[in-house]
Amino acid sequence: MSGTTDLVIAADFESAATWVHHYGELIGTVAFAASGALAAVRRNLDIVGIVVLASATALGGGIMRDVLIGHTPPTAFTDLIFLIAATVTALVIFVRHPGNRLTRWPLLLTDAVGLGLFCVTGTVVAYDAGLGAPTSALLGVTTAIGGGVIRDVLSGQVPGVLRPDESLYAIPAMVGAVVTAVLLYFGVYNAWAGLLCAAVTIAFRLLALRYGWNGPRPHYARHDETE
Amino acid sequence: MSGTTDLVIAADFESAATWVHHYGELIGTVAFAASGALAAVRRNLDIVGIVVLASATALGGGIMRDVLIGHTPPTAFTDLIFLIAATVTALVIFVRHPGNRLTRWPLLLTDAVGLGLFCVTGTVVAYDAGLGAPTSALLGVTTAIGGGVIRDVLSGQVPGVLRPDESLYAIPAMVGAVVTAVLLYFGVYNAWAGLLCAAVTIAFRLLALRYGWNGPRPHYARHDETE
């Protein structure tokens, strides 16, 4: 392993990681925008409402992360590709979408893809900003969950992460972010590892949905389900 | 055009723009505070709730903008005139207000005035902070819409910008912010142009309300309006 080889490997790693970061963010943005647009279709909003809800969902998590790490103005406000991607996605969904009885699975699927990609990219962005590994993982989870929470609160719904009948949502994001942070900490993170983390997170979330995996409920609450 | 004349014109422009900015912000604050206080009266809140909701509505958009551009602590926390203006407005509404069946139009009217003024001043503040024209326009829209969204979410309502039966709200703010940003970009923005932008935005919003202008709805949703 000569110094030259090291340099090449480092450069390769750098560009591949950047590639995953940039395109991962972009695909995550499109996925979350689709989930926001589908939620808007479900509520019968007009075209402006669809674009606004899609953008808030797609950009909200990243804006929260950037504000929390002091990176202002957030990338979503300066690199317009993300807003354009969210808007185009919303317009495509406006033109072609399932009837609103059939939006449930496409919404959950796109949301899972956004969740998986953002828990990885959010962690990487925070770590690159010089934060410690645990803080980076926390910010990754915040990025991943933030957009969906904003979407649900703005739609007048309790966020999925807090609905008693919903399947595991925060746990897959936490697993993806923690594994990413550990890989970053030991210097073995690279583009493919990032993609793998995202894929595992997405698969975990979809399996939780398919099989209704849920955390245990409080003891008394099971016998006394009133208000 | 001697250098001296240029200088005088520049100074004049500067002070007029500052005047519009400061008083525009103040009048926008009063208008949004009134809309928040009327929303609180409508929900039969006590005097503390009225002041809190009025302040959150009036100051929320500007606080969001300042946090997003990294101007911390936000002006609303350091220049107390805005909080005092919001509180006094709330107290005036507390003492003299229409019965709560009659709050709808005063609420929409004051909200439109705040929307028009804040989309202009928000854009100017962001541009003055050194941000690009598109980013400034986006922040102007965020400032204008932010206060109303906070008011509606805190009142337990879906924000007007996302209600299917509401008239155009984001589009007027977008028009006002984009025109302001274009004028700033080409160096021809001045106080009167700013006032005109605000007036056009307010008129656009009120016409949309009066005539029920709405964006198109998704196709399938029209035939299949269930959940």
Place this chain on the structure above:
Amino acid sequence: MSGTTDLVIAADFESAATWVHHYGELIGTVAFAASGALAAVRRNLDIVGIVVLASATALGGGIMRDVLIGHTPPTAFTDLIFLIAATVTALVIFVRHPGNRLTRWPLLLTDAVGLGLFCVTGTVVAYDAGLGAPTSALLGVTTAIGGGVIRDVLSGQVPGVLRPDESLYAIPAMVGAVVTAVLLYFGVYNAWAGLLCAAVTIAFRLLALRYGWNGPRPHYARHDETE
């Protein structure tokens, strides 16, 4: 009073104030985490939902304060003791808690303790960051109220501070924060004064709850309670 004595007193004051600040924040975090966890039990959430709602309640106010004063990333993301305290509290509540019909008073009690401690520590943190006394008091109130507002909005409820049938909530926090800021401004704040401010705030809030103290309601609204 020799210079040496002054120095000793100053050092003593410093460490005592730091002690109150750190442990006050920690106990406030545990109290708010308990209130969030009890709100989650009340809504029959699973263990993940309980931990998420407890953490958002306990850390939300401080995160808002830190973002508003430009202290990024917020302490809650860098000093993990607060997240650990919130999580452990949530797990304890998960294992041992009253039936969900009986959560009302424990929830209100723990919320009052958090409110009292955070309005003091929030004001001190802002003042220590170099902000003026009125701004610090405002940030103290924001810190104290913020967590509960986040808890209520995420649970799909109108925040207690804005519920017409709720007792005084913002006023006790305001009293605690203003007295703390005045003491800081005149240089006579110390650990015991801080504890006293917190205790008075907690007592004020609990008395308001016990005796149903409320602000006056708008005049017309009393006769015209529809919508």
